[in-house]
Amino acid sequence: MANNPSLEPTTGSSSSPAAGYAMGSSDHERRRLMRQGELLRELLAEAFRSAGIRPGMRVLDIGSGAGDVAMLAAEIVGPAGSVVGIDRDPASVAWATRRVGEAGLTNIRFQAGEFNEFTDAHPFDALVGRFILMYLPDPTATLRHLSQQLRSGAVISFFEPDFTVPSSVFPEMPDFKRCGEWIQEALRRSGARIDMGMHLYATYRDAGFVDTVTAVSHLSGCGVSREMVEFFTETIRSVLPKLEQYRIATREEVQIDTLADRMEEAGRAADPQWVSTRYIAAWAKKP
Numbered sequence: 125m126a127n128n129p130s131l132e133p134t135t136g137s138s139s140s141p142a143a144g145y146a147m148g149s150s151d152h153e154r155r156r157l158m159r160q161g162e163l164l165r166e167l168l169a170e171a172f173r174s175a176g177i178r179p180g181m182r183v184l185d186i187g188s189g190a191g192d193v194a195m196l197a198a199e200i201v202g203p204a205g206s207v208v209g210i211d212r213d214p215a216s217v218a219w220a221t222r223r224v225g226e227a228g229l230t231n232i233r234f235q236a237g238e239f240n241e242f243t244d245a246h247p248f249d250a251l252v253g254r255f256i257l258m259y260l261p262d263p264t265a266t267l268r269h270l271s272q273q274l275r276s277g278a279v280i281s282f283f284e285p286d287f288t289v290p291s292s293v294f295p296e297m298p299d300f301k302r303c304g305e306w307i308q309e310a311l312r313r314s315g316a317r318i319d320m321g322m323h324l325y326a327t328y329r330d331a332g333f334v335d336t337v338t339a340v341s342h343l344s345g346c347g348v349s350r351e352m353v354e355f356f357t358e359t360i361r362s363v364l365p366k367l368e369q370y371r372i373a374t375r376e377e378v379q380i381d382t383l384a385d386r387m388e389e390a391g392r393a394a395d396p397q398w399v400s401t402r403y404i405a406a407w408a409k410k411p
């Protein structure tokens with residue numbers, strides 16, 4: 125999905141609005157989000173630090189999924205601060221709530237709901253999210269609505285992909301490339317804005333935020349780890365219904381149960397150096 129290092133570009137940019145979340149709702153998808161959260165944790169932490177998220181703040185995380193972004197924010201704001209995560213999927217809210225309970229974190233709360241209907245009695249110091257604006261039909265309208273829940277001077281910080289920039293792999297690995305293309309096409313066809321990272325400034329500006337700063341990051345590495353292969357395979361598993369629905373690939377072509385082993389074998393043979401697609405973090409202020 126979104127953060128797969130082997131994703132390849134499509135021609136042009138996707139501009140059709142998202143109708144929903146292409147990856148669906150399942151425990152398997154939530155475990156995939158957790159794996160993704162681990163892979164991108166340091167890049168997001170750096171973006172949050174640069175944005176000025178700091179101890180004592182009250183943070184709103186939209187599209188909280190399995191809870192990883194909220195948990196990172198909670199670590200930064202510390203016991204004097206707090207985080208509210210919202211997601212439309214009650215199963216994800218229950219999952220994230222159980223997770224923070226098990227971790228003994230008391231400064232995070234998750235609640236189910238639509239962003240455009242969200243209100244809270246107290247203003248927030250920061251609004252954050254990762255891989256979420258790309259799925260919204262009208263991100264500007266959503267930010268404009270949520271801005272009403274922020275105090276003046278509050279920080280906004282989102283982390284979104286730009287999949288129109290290809291990953292680089294040497295030597296080339298055709299099987300990985302093909303899987304990347306499947307994922308990207310499934311996202312695009314289901315309405316996700318795959319180059320949302322490049323729309324952050326305009327979206328913030330149109331929603332009334334000022335002083336936007338952007339930062340670009342990539343993942344990179346040598347060789348292909350089992351962890352990477354499993355993340356890739358889990359991403360394909362999550363989009364499999366869309367691959368079939370849009371006739372992008374058949375189950376027979378994908379052979380999901382042997383995919384990880386086949387990829388690992390290909391990775392061992394190629395032993396590549398790689399750089400992922402790019403991710404863009406942008407932060408700004410509410411005047």
Ligand SMILES: C[S@@+](CC[C@H](N)C(=O)[O-])C[C@H]1O[C@@H](n2cnc3c(N)ncnc32)[C@H](O)[C@@H]1O
Pocket residue numbers: 144145157158161186187188189190191192193210211212213216237238239240253254255256259260
């Ligand atoms: C790609 S996941 C991102 C999860 C998390 N931000 C992360 O990086 O691990 C997107 C999440 O946004 C939620 N979502 C999508 N559109 C939404 C909406 N309009 N209102 C509330 N939640 C939404 C989905 O249910 C899903 O859990």
